[in-house]
Amino acid sequence: MAAHILSRLFSLRPSAVDAQLLAFHPRAGLSGLSRFGVEFLYFGMKEARACLFVGLFFAAVFSVPRAGLWGIPRYDVLLVVALAIQGWMMWARLETRDELKAITLFHVVGFALEVFKTSGSIQSWSYPDPAYTKLFGVPLFVGFMYAAVGSYIIQAWRLFDLRVIHHPPHWMGVVIALLIYVNFFTHHYIGDYRWNVAACALGLYARSTVIFRPLDVERRMPLLLAFVLIGFFIWLAENISTFFGIWKYPNQLGAWSMVHVGKWSSWSLLVVMIFTMIVNLKHIKVRIHVPA
Template identity: 75%
Template sequence: MTTETAYPASRLSSLDALLCDKQPWGELEGAKRFIVEFLYFGIKEARACMFAGLFFISIFLVPRVGLFGLPRYDVLLVIALAIQFFMIWSKLETLDEAKAILLFHIVGFALEVFKTSSSIQSWSYPDFAYTKVLGVPLFSGFMYAAVGSYIIQAWRLLDVRIKHHPSYWMATLIGLAIYLNFFTHHYIGDYRWYIAACAVGLYARATVIYRPYDRHRKMPLLLSFILIGFFVWLAENISTFFGIWKYPNQLGAWSVVHIGKWSSWSLLVIMTFTIVSHLKHIKSRISVPE
């Protein structure tokens, strides 16, 4: 299949074709190979973060008073939808991928409704919005969808394969336990570290194999969960600094989000990865042969 046939819609999708080309610059060795692979990896990561990046840039640019008479939260919802429609229109995202991202939106929004409820109040959205449902602005689900979008896009652009992927039923149980613990720890105790220990044991042998340029590289899958969780934690600090939402200890003055939230985000990444890997598994085998 030619590049023109596979990516007919836009220059951006043509960029995807170039990034996925296995040897656009021929054979490379030594320092030149390191530089090219490093640059390709960085560009592919940035491309995979397109939805998340554009959405979080809008957080910086939209003033707290909103735009054109619309409250800030409503403007952010319009921007998130516009980005989503653009990615589908430009073939940067397939309809199947968009459906998966919608699932992440629903899962995340349900968690937001619970966490901001009057009986829990883990955090709050202090500003007015027309598009608030049960006290939660609809744009909030896109913050979770952004994580799912990144994993889906990176999987394709980096030609990801998973070696020693655990049994899918066991991965599903861990994913469900992670999600349920976000709710139940308010009533029966926080078991995240027990669940995390089970996840470490389950994914201890799992390796993510990816292709920055023309050769496959590998790293422990658990390390990728931790790194992605760290960057989500950084994004959360930026968002709370700009007052998108606030934790109770940030109502008087902003402070760094507790480092313990890093573990929560890493667990959420595991749950998101589980959903994506199931969807990938349905279409094709993802395990690399021994």
């Protein structure tokens, strides 16, 4: 059965794959191990599809040599690749204009943080390789790494028909998201209040549950667990990226070492911030389109 499902999907056009994954067909006959196997397969396929931009982009990150290609510096090649992937996803109708607008917002927010973190007085990390497309010392492709996180959440939201119950008031989520973002800047001057903000987020989202549909039955997961899991996988990707020298922390200039596990918490908080942005963009859109 699994081989049949995969062969059928691989024979479809990209947009038709989405339609197939989103199609709702009750499977009352599935039970026990058969249901677990098919549902797990669909969960994996939807996760892989949601990670399409992430996967293609980081495949380029790991495959483009440090010396670049055809005389073009590596960072510039990665920018061209990221733009090409984004353009192809729009052309193939794997991404909507609204999704592109949201991803552009994540790009801007992430790039602003990168400019600050790599500035002369801070230098939390650095981009050592030369590039024509550096702005304030930061390669322009870097914003796509933050956009990739947003892209994953947006795509997963649609593919899994995601809903959140017991979501806190939207204005409270916005306040927490702003505190998370501001702390990334201010902890260099007035102390790191990461754990204080994390405790507030923990209390705010303690009752929140994400409902998702891998196949035909809705499943549940604590929203906080989703934040932590996504943050963990970003931390793993960061370790791989620094190993390949895409950027380096001060303690990695002499020889590579694992990124401190404390960064896992930073990435999880960043996921909270991006999730809040997506939720509020969806909330605003619904309010605009609902007649008074």
